[in-house]
Amino acid sequence: MRQYILRRLLIAVPSLLGISLVLFTVLALAPGDPFAELATNPNVPPEVAMALRAKFGLDDPVYVRYLRWLAAMTQGDWGFSFVSRMNVDTLILQRLPTTLYVIGSAQLLALLIAIPVGVYAATRPYSIFDQIANTLAFIGFSLPTFFTGLLFILIFSITLDWLPFVYSSDIKATGIRWLFEHIRQAIMPVMVLGLFQAASMTRFVRSAMLDVIRLDYVTTARAKGLGQPRVIVKHAMRNAMIPVVTLVALQMPAVFGGAIVTEQIFRIPGIGSLLISSILSNDTPVVMAVTFVFACLVVLFNLIADILYGWLDPRISFR
Amino acid sequence: MAPLLEIKDLKTHFATDDGMLRAVDGVDITLNKGETLCVVGESGCGKTVTAMSVLKLIPMPPGRIVQGQILFEGRDLVPLSSHELDDIRAKDIGFIFQEPMTSLNPVLTVGEQVAESLRRHEGLSNKDALARTVEMFKLVQIPNAEARVHDYPHQFSGGMRQRVMIAMALACKPKLVIADEPTTALDVTIQAQILDLLQDMKERFGMAVMLITHAMGVVAETAQRVVVMYAGKVVEEADVDSLFESPRHPYTQGLIRSIPRIDLASEHKTRLEAIGGTVPILINPAPGCRFAPRCRYAFGRCAEEEPLLREVAPGHRMACHLGEKQGVAP
Numbered sequence: 001m002r003q004y005i006l007r008r009l010l011i012a013v014p015s016l017l018g019i020s021l022v023l024f025t026v027l028a029l030a031p032g033d034p035f036a037e038l039a040t041n042p043n044v045p046p047e048v049a050m051a052l053r054a055k056f057g058l059d060d061p062v063y064v065r066y067l068r069w070l071a072a073m074t075q076g077d078w079g080f081s082f083v084s085r086m087n088v089d090t091l092i093l094q095r096l097p098t099t100l101y102v103i104g105s106a107q108l109l110a111l112l113i114a115i116p117v118g119v120y121a122a123t124r125p126y127s128i129f130d131q132i133a134n135t136l137a138f139i140g141f142s143l144p145t146f147f148t149g150l151l152f153i154l155i156f157s158i159t160l161d162w163l164p165f166v167y168s169s170d171i172k173a174t175g176i177r178w179l180f181e182h183i184r185q186a187i188m189p190v191m192v193l194g195l196f197q198a199a200s201m202t203r204f205v206r207s208a209m210l211d212v213i214r215l216d217y218v219t220t221a222r223a224k225g226l227g228q229p230r231v232i233v234k235h236a237m238r239n240a241m242i243p244v245v246t247l248v249a250l251q252m253p254a255v256f257g258g259a260i261v262t263e264q265i266f267r268i269p270g271i272g273s274l275l276i277s278s279i280l281s282n283d284t285p286v287v288m289a290v291t292f293v294f295a296c297l298v299v300l301f302n303l304i305a306d307i308l309y310g311w312l313d314p315r316i317s318f319r
Numbered sequence: 320m321a322p323l324l325e326i327k328d329l330k331t332h333f334a335t336d337d338g339m340l341r342a343v344d345g346v347d348i349t350l351n352k353g354e355t356l357c358v359v360g361e362s363g364c365g366k367t368v369t370a371m372s373v374l375k376l377i378p379m380p381p382g383r384i385v386q387g388q389i390l391f392e393g394r395d396l397v398p399l400s401s402h403e404l405d406d407i408r409a410k411d412i413g414f415i416f417q418e419p420m421t422s423l424n425p426v427l428t429v430g431e432q433v434a435e436s437l438r439r440h441e442g443l444s445n446k447d448a449l450a451r452t453v454e455m456f457k458l459v460q461i462p463n464a465e466a467r468v469h470d471y472p473h474q475f476s477g478g479m480r481q482r483v484m485i486a487m488a489l490a491c492k493p494k495l496v497i498a499d500e501p502t503t504a505l506d507v508t509i510q511a512q513i514l515d516l517l518q519d520m521k522e523r524f525g526m527a528v529m530l531i532t533h534a535m536g537v538v539a540e541t542a543q544r545v546v547v548m549y550a551g552k553v554v555e556e557a558d559v560d561s562l563f564e565s566p567r568h569p570y571t572q573g574l575i576r577s578i579p580r581i582d583l584a585s586e587h588k589t590r591l592e593a594i595g596g597t598v599p600i601l602i603n604p605a606p607g608c609r610f611a612p613r614c615r616y617a618f619g620r621c622a623e624e625e626p627l628l629r630e631v632a633p634g635h636r637m638a639c640h641l642g643e644k645q646g647v648a649p
Contacts, residue, residue: 216421219376223416224436224487225408228401234435238426313426314471 008306012299017070019295024069027284028062069288079285083278088289092271096293098167099270102189103259107248109194110201115244117198118205119237122213123228133202140199145258149192149265156188163188167268189266193258197251204247208240215239242312249305253298321393323527324350324373324495329387331365331372334380338602342368344551345387347628348529350495355521355528357542357559359535359574363598365551366531367417370497374408375401391495410440413488413526415498419480419505423472429483430456430468433490440491455486458523459516478509482516489520496521497529502537514541535578539563547571550609551601553628557635567637569614570594608640616641 053059057068072079078088121130157165164185173181212218213236221235260272267273271290278286310316331343343365350356358366371377373389373396389396391411396404408414416422424432433455434448443451449468456464459482472480481501488496498517502510518541521528530541538545538559545562547555547570555568566572573594596613599605608614611621618640626638 214378216416216418217424220414220416220422220432220484220487221424222401223374223376223408223414224439225405225410226435226439227405235424235427239424315425315473 004310005303005307008303012303016292016295016299020070020073020292021066023288023291023295024066025062027288028065078289081278081283081286083281083283083286088285091274091286092289092293095269095271095274098268099259099263099272102186102262102268102270103193103255105186105190106193106197106259107255109190110197111248113194113198114201114205115237118202119209119232119240121202122206122209122240123232125210130206133206137199137202140195141203143196145192145196145262146265148196149188149262152188152192153265165266167266189262189268192265193255193262196258197255200251201244201247205240205244208243209236212236212240238312242309245305245308245312249301252301253294256294256297322349322390323352323354323392324348324529325388325390326369326373327388327390329369329372329389330385331368331377331382332385333377333382335602341551341601341604342382343372344601344604346548346551346553348546348553350527350529352494353521353525353527355530355541355543357538357545358529358531358548359533359538359545360548361533361598364548365601366533366548367499369548370414370499370529370531373497374412374414375399375404376414406440409436409488409493410491411493411495413491413493413496415481415484415488415496415501417500417503419477419484422484423480425472428469428471429475429480430470433468433483433487436487436490451490452486455490456483458489458520459483459486461486477505478512481505481509481513485513485516485520489524489526492524493526495527495529497531499531500533501530502534503532510537517541535574547574550599550604552609552638554610554639555635555637556628557632557637561632561635565632567631567635568610568639569616569641570610571637608638 057065060068069079076089078092080086081088081091084091117133121127121133124130153165156163165188167185167189213232218231218236221231226234256272259270260275262268263270263272264276271293275287275290277283278290326346326348329343329346330341333340333342346365346369348356348358348369358369360366368377368382372384373391375384375396384397387397391407396407399407423429430449430452433452434443434445437443437448437451438445441448441451452468453464456468461467461479461482467475472483475483481504484501488498496517501517502513505513514537517528517530520526528541530537532538542559544558545556546553547562547568549570555562555566555571557567562571563575566575573592576592577594579591594613599609599612605622607620607622607624608617608626611617614621620640624640626640628636628638630636
């Protein structure tokens with residue numbers, strides 16, 4: 001097991017190298033760099049701008065710059081943000097917990113809704129409960145998060161004035177009050193992201209359950225007189241969860257993508273909004289680092305899914 | 320002696336897009352204590368649905384028991400809810416399924432799958448249930464039982480899995496075991512072993528066995544009494560000797576003629592006989608005898624009037640118009 005994880009982590013290294021190479025090349029091809037503004041600034045003489053570019057190595061070929069970035073990266077130097085005037089790693093570490101908090105809560109909410117609803121709907125296919133769940137799920141994943149986000153703000157912040165619509169990272173309160181405020185401001189973004197995820201996951205859980213519930217070993221379990229709840233939870237659900245784990249892991253990139261949009265809407269100071277603002281301000285080192293962090297997270301979640309897989313399904317051995 | 324299981328005029332139908340499928344359409348089967356009864360017939364003639372109906376294991380919906388009684392020790396199981404039946408399932412009536420490859424849960428150890436039944440019905444602790452499971456595994460001759468209870472189904476061969484299924488069905492010492500084609504999915508040498516094992520277990524525990532099969536060879540070896548089913552109905556019922564010696568129904572005769580006989584083939588170089596045609600689709604079946612379209616003796620009345628089961632000899636019943644006047648079968 002430990003060997004398996006170690007080997008998977010080693011396999012992740014070349015794929016992350018590949019990802020970073022692609023990211024770096026794309027960013028190098030994109031117009032604009034942190035010095036683009038200097039060129040148009042009349043107060044800076046062209047010779048000075050040229051000298052600065054040469055000094056920072058921006059005129060070197062792409063591969064030289066990539067190797068230089070890679071060397072610095074492996075030594076823990078993630079670069080310097082020209083806009084925020086601070087080290088990129090500090091900047092990301094400041095923003096990452098907020099993003100993980102919001103995304104994590106949203107995923108948890110999605111699973112807490114999708115698994116019970118999907119399983120129950122599958123045990124009573126085409127019942128009224130199933131029809132209602134299906135309709136709601138259909139509406140849920142048809143509505144994009146930027147729409148539901150604005151709708152929620154309109155209803156819960158502007159009309160009802162229950163929840164704040166700007167997320168603040170430094171709440172001026174202490175103790176239980178601080179915790180309460182943190183939860184309160186996260187409710188809307190978590191709901192928007194979580195419900196969207198829950199909608200598609202519910203349908204997936206339902207169909208995975210329907211596939212399993214008809215299988216012979218579920219009939220065997222019934223023939224043992226274990227009772228419906230036991231048959232469903234112990235015999236059917238555990239098997240149905242195997243494909244669900246894959247789906248959740250494969251959806252992680254989409255979840256991060258959705259988080260970027262949601263962070264923009266609710267002005268959450270996470271790495272998604274950091275990415276958008278640094279793209280807009282040509283802050284290349286930050287863009288590079290944030291996209292790389294996203295890539296690492298996706299690789300990590302795939303690894304977690306594979307480990308969960310082996311735990312759920314004894315036919316898969318870690319070799 | 321009151322029969323152990325008495326199925327009376329059972330009708331199990333399935334709602335399909337094309338109409339009501341009458342999978343089981345008025346079946347009477349009686350099974351005494353300690354008896355081995357074989358239910359034979361082609362695929363699709365309602366054997367499995369009859370067996371599954373006893374413990375309500377058919378998918379409902381679309382399936383439904385529309386009529387009839389299933390008396391187990393005098394108690395009708397049909398009106399019972401699935402929840403009420405849970406006390407009878409595995410405890411009084413054990414079930415062995417056809418496909419050992421798919422009938423065991425791939426993510427649970429085989430030991431757990433046997434032990435959970437013991438915990439449910441005998442109220443045993445984890446430790447005791449496991450000990451009993453090891454005991455059962457030894458009884459069904461699974462080598463190295465102590466270690467193998469912790470293995471998963473994919474680590475077993477087909478024959479070994481069927482032994483696990485038998486251990487599972489017998490764990491709570493039921494009074495009746497329903498075995499639905501327990502050997503069909505296995506290769507021939509293993510088939511014989513599994514049948515021997517079933518016979519052995521039956522003698523040891525004194526239970527009744529309802530063996531569903533389409534192999535006449537299996538019937539001849541194991542059964543005391545035989546029920547022949549065709550298209551959702553019982554067409555003939557007799558003890559095993561009189562069935563093989565003097566089969567009365569043309570369908571039974573056809574089934575027996577279609578058994579490959581190594582002794583006859585070498586002498587006469589005869590072709591193996593088959594019954595032409597296939598089992599009819601049981602949605603809106605035509606009136607009259609359901610076997611008539613495939614019957615070589617069919618005459619006018621067969622297409623109009625449904626033959627009823629009648630006694631042709633003591634303990635020998637069949638449903639055919641032939642020989643009704645003469646009192647003898649063809």
